[in-house]
Amino acid sequence: MxxxxxxxxxxxxxxxxxxxxxxxxxxxxxxxxxxxxxxxxxxxxxxxxxxxxxxxxxxxxxxxxxxxxxxxxxxxxxxxxxxxxxxxxxxxxxxxxxxxxxxxxxxxxxxxTREVVENYNALISPKTWISCEKQIKQIDVFVFNNWQERLFFERQERKSKFIYDLLEETNQDWEAVLFCLLAKNFGLNTNGSAFLQMSKSIPFSVIRKESFEVENLEALLFGTLGLLDEEKEDVYFKDLKFRYFYLLHKYQLEKTCIIPVQFFKHRPDNFPTIRLSQLAALYSRHQNLFSKIIALKSVSDVYEVLNVSVSSYWKNHYQFDKESPKKAKTVSKSFLDLVIINSIIPIQFAYSNIRGESISEDLIELMNQIAPEKNAIIDKFDSFGMQSKNAFETQTLLELKNEYCNHKACLKCAVGIELLKNN
Structure with missing residues (x-):
């Protein structure tokens, strides 16, 4: 009990x-x-x-x-x-x-009644992946759709807490907050924490001032993450290293210790070197990125704004000193979808909340335009007959699993309450 x-x-x-x-x-x-x-x-x-x-x-x-x-x-x-x-x-x-x-x-x-208690025990007791996995498909479509909307915005509320903390740290600079979010996203799961540390270590005022020269941005990003600490014969490496120490002196920045980045188990296109070059290209291309991001209403517009490639050197390199066949290395559609889900949508939501505006329908419409995510949780729901048509649906299922099912919070969940009511 x-x-x-x-x-x-x-x-x-x-x-x-x-x-x-x-x-x-x-x-x-x-x-x-x-x-x-x-x-x-x-x-x-x-x-x-x-x-x-x-x-x-x-x-x-x-x-x-x-x-x-x-x-x-x-x-x-x-x-x-x-x-x-x-x-x-x-x-x-x-x-x-x-x-x-x-x-x-x-x-x-x-x-x-004993029946009410037995129904509750039947729902909460099974040692299955989720308690209602054999019944969830039976839930009324109207009930589940309403619950999905609530799950989606609960997820955004949780993500907003991180954004509000960043706002405090950056003295309410939304451009700086966006830079931190994007950096974390560009680092993916493996290097996200290191990229986030890096983004916090560089005053965004410096990023603004140096954004007109992509090599200077690369020097700041690579240097802060310790990727310029070794000695190499590579000409571009030496150039970036010179620029980095010049910028440290120019802005009186302190060299900070950051979590080492990982190359292991990454496909070459996801190497931190490639993602950092793409991030530098993005900020070299857009000097007022936040105002553009906030105004975006369609996925195609997001793709257009964020569609960047690497700098010239990285088109035929994945690591310093190791030349490879030439490739543009433009950010992929699937990668940009992750950026929309984990950076664009959350910052639009948080910004509208602070301004007292409601953009709920716009956010859902934007998520409906994105292909469904692919991961073990979504695959498992799919096996129960809960197929997702878009990223809005996959995000709500992730929230359901992680925040309700994993905690056996069936009696706070519309699905659990509906099943008990029907029984």
Missing amino acids: REDFLHYLWKFKKFDTLNLKTAQNEYITIIKTGDYLELAGPDFFNTQIKIGNQKWAGNVEIHLKSSDWYLHNHEKDPAYTNVILHVVWENDTAIFRENNTEIPVLVLKDYV
């Missing part, structure tokens, strides 16, 4: 509400179950009930055992002084307010 099950029972009144009595043997009438806000303090706010002939308005606290009240030190917390009813599964001790009056207790197990 879990406490969230009791929250579900109370919120949706999944028990016999006609003959309720407190543990003190007084009749209870529920007028309003209250608001389930999941904040600090009591579980349900603004509840209205009638106990005996007295109408009460206040809060409801829910526990598995009544003694949990003392276990959680609620008797010392002023936030719980307005609790009008203590809802529990087992009543193992009387609970008193600070003024020594007893708090009425409702023992839910006396009013919940």
Whole structure:
């Protein structure tokens, strides 16, 4: 038995509400179950009930055992002084307010049918990849579509926290925040942390000033990541190294220690050298990239803005000192799709939130234009008959799996609630 099950029972009144009595043997009438806000303090706010002939308005606290009240030190917390009813599964001790009056207790197990409990156990207990994997396809399309929208925006809210932290670090410079996001994305999973550290180590004012010469940008990026620390005979390497130390002196920058970048297990087109050259090319091409990114409404427009290649040297190199057949090495469509999902959409969402604007439909439309992602989680949902047509759907399934299924939060999930309701 879990406490969230009791929250579900109370919120949706999944028990016999006609003959309720407190543990003190007084009749209870529920007028309003209250608001389930999941904040600090009591579980349900603004509840209205009638106990005996007295109408009460206040809060409801829910526990598995009544003694949990003392276990959680609620008797010392002023936030719980307005609790009008203590809802529990087992009543193992009387609970008193600070003024020594007893708090009425409702023992839910006396009013919940065995069938409701069995349905809950059947949903929550299976040791499967997700609890509802045999039933999820049965969910009403309208219910699931609405849930997907909520999942998508919950995902954006979570991603926004990282963006707001970056805003604080960069003194509210949106261009600098975008640079950090894009750098992390260009580093992919393996080098994302190193690229992010690099982007934070270079004041964006320096990136702005040096963006007119792509070699200077490459020198800053490569040098900050320690890729110019060795001694090589390569002419371009020596040129970048000279530029890097000149720029350090010019802007009085300190050489910082960054996580070493990884080449191992990467396809050559994803080598950090190639991604850094593409990132430098992007900022050399666009001096006011943020204002352009915020205005983008279609995937084709994003592709046009972000469609960059490497500098001349990297067209026939993947690493310094090692020449290779000449290749343009333009960013691929699949890579740009990841940039849209992980950088463009989140920063548009966060920016509109701060400005008090609603662009929900625009964001969903943009995601609908992107091909579905391919990974193990999406493949697993596909095996249950949950095929995704676009990136909006794959993003919502990732959120569902990682934030709900992995935590067995079935009773906070529209799918779980619908299955229990139908059962």
